[in-house]
Amino acid sequence: MRWRRVSDDQIVRWEAAAEKDDMCALLCLAKVAYYKPDFNEAEALWRRAVELGSTEAMHRLGLLLIKRDDKLEGEAVLRRGALEGDQEAIAALAQFLEFEGRTSESDEWYGKI
Secondary structure, three states: OOHHHOOHHHHHHHHHHHHOOOHHHHHHHHHHHHHOOOHHHHHHHHHHHHHOOOHHHHHHHHHHHHHOOOHHHHHHHHHHHHHOOOHHHHHHHHHHHHHOOOHHHHHHHHOOO
């Protein structure tokens, strides 16, 4: 799907579903917001999805927070997703730790991929 070309009708349907905490709708709207780019809206939607337990949202929110220089919270969110077993969160956490020079810890996470 091309996130930049989502129809207005589809956005309206996702918004209605997101109001009912539909996980797929929240994740889709967050991706649309991210690619606008409206990082504040993407962050808010991913935070809602994290509250509902989405490990995909944990991965994506963690990366966004790190991108915005909030490394402490970004790492914590990635770690939560990694501990839940999300492979993308595990890989992202391992890479983040490696870039931070924490190679022994990153090696442990790389071993879980």
